[in-house]
Amino acid sequence: MLAPSQKMWETTVMKALLGVLLGAASMLVVGPALAETKLTIATVNNGDMIRMQGLTADFTAKNPDIKLEWVTLEENALRQKVTTDIATKGGQFDVLTIGTYEVPIWAKKGWLVALDKLGADYDVDDLLPAIRSGLTTDGKLFAAPFYGESSMVMYRTDLFDKAGIKMPDAPTWTFVADAARKLTDKSKEIYGICLRGKAGWGENMAFLTATANSFGARWFDEKWAPQFDQPEWKKTLEFYVNLMKDAGPPGASSNGFNENLALFNSGKCGMWIDATVAASFVTNPKESKVADKVGFALAPDNGLGKRGNWLWAWNLAIPAGSQKVDAATKFISWATSKSYLALVASKEGWANVPPGTRTSLYTNPEYQKAAPFAKMTLDSINSADPKKPTVKPVPYVGVQFVAIPEFQGLATTVGQQFSAALSGSTSVDAALASAQATAVREMTRAGYIK
Template structure:
């Protein structure tokens, strides 16, 4: 058993007692507490109207907790959930292990409409093992009014050097405005999603072609130092505790001049019902290091998958087909407007004039996703794929440990050099144990 699953197996055996998935006609869905998923839960009645014989139970969790619990359940065959919300990191690994049920949909679902890069990441040996609910890359969101007030012009393709200078100039402690908000909360899919993408754009890499960790390189030192120094100078208070949701709230409240994060944030920062700066947001591509051309864009999608241990696979598939269909997109548009439909999964959405007109972030999102190359995530050659992650089973455990080290450095509990040294030794040890 790899390090990805060793740490949770004992806890899983103790916790998987009353398995909700065993009740016929009832499905239990484990999902993340982001806006698109919360919206889907709010539309559950629409599903049950069409399928009154299926009862839906929701288990909504913070991102790190969700990953821990579904990994525990899937690795032990616990059967606690009938539908898992997982990413394109887990799907190919778990599909190969036989832990997920393959999905087949009828012609009306239109599998060929799924964006090729998204569909490819969910396919193992020709079989689809999850259906994408939303997809994303990363881009930079900024306050156009604050830039104008400061006499700054955002380039179409900004460098980190420009972003660092602008963030410090835009910081206004008296007004409670941070120059920039970036993820700091520890986790392989939290702070390390951003930090890995940043490092990629600096020319750093997790491993060389011999699978030797590279945290002792100049590129990692420069990227990590830039990140920590920038957040200390221009970030919000308590940045080491902020993940996607916390920074989203800060930006919506007008407390961040810039924010670099998932393109799915576009609909939420421009929603006048929830964002005080909805009409003052601009979007540009993820920054680069001066002299380099790698933007470090990631490619991620939250997907709905059925664990092989589910006792209600037919009902679970019925829900997944509904929640990831074109009809669901149209349903959200009718209830919330086209700007709020789940983005980043279907070609047809980006050919829809109503969506393109309603969503100022649509074109930047598609451009960011098109620019992402998970087969070549950094400047130098690497033996792995993935943008903001390394697509090996051991990464979940290693990435979380390294994320804790970076969060400590950001909180001032250790130096950048100490964090990098510990990241190097820890990663080296775990990779040796795993047989690399």
């Protein structure tokens, strides 16, 4: 028979052993959670992307072994950071938010993973042909569109009514300029028109390149000779600078998409010509003071057969060499699926789902009813022709960009020169001369000009 002290000692030892065994067992049970995959996602700070981040609990509930980490940047910073990372094989990101410009160029360089395992219910054939074609290389999809867009006129119906002006469905630039000047009342901080002025190949140059197309201008002729010394570009830039001087807001050379969206939603813009994706924000009473006073029209033209509208999509892609392809593919499939559109509709209403990617959205009666801008958006997307973007023939593809690797750096520099012309720190003639000299130098260095 054991002494009480020995019994107590044995009992203590047994409890300790039991604790160790239970601890080991619990480690075995939670073992799989230790295999958690963290995805670092680089994205743009546009409204639809911010909304998506707020809905990712739906994804993580379905994929508890995947953790999401976000790097959210404004457009210019995002483009620079993502381009540098993928070109240097930095491996900082697992999912990239990139545009229609980058996808075919990067795919041909072998920098992107083909998205051929998005799932049986993803329905790739439902993607709008105009958007899908820009993301496809050699028959393979290399990025999935989160939202697609063209550009159009958004305008204040109350201000037009007050001024006795009727906006046509397909306005000319002359009409837009005349209306903008009539609507302007700077004493009340009402500006007839808000347009992009912030320097950047995807900021002011997206707008100005599309506008220049409708003025008969082009970046290069058939032999890749830069065309900034031609009268069509001078007419474009003079028109833009003079219009913004007369009817634009102060500090316009610092305004990009988000800044102009804020101005329009606060009631300070009579018209805003920009991405069709903005339609759901300017008509959302939670975000816009003028939500019930907004009309839509096609981007303007000059009677030359081309309107000043572009074609773009923000897309999700996976960098080549990624060690997390399966998890990244799951996320991209979720974020760009039909079920995601339905999720947004259930939380925010059909008018606020990401537009411009799927045919089924535009045949959905609920969306058509909720989104008065749906038809105008689809018509604008379908009317943009990346293969024939200009009045005169060109050797390049792309509406508001030129699909060559050199364009990003070149257009960033040209954008700075044109923004300086808008701010008044240089003249239109000087900006065009500088753009021409820069373009000739860079295109010669790259071997396009012999």
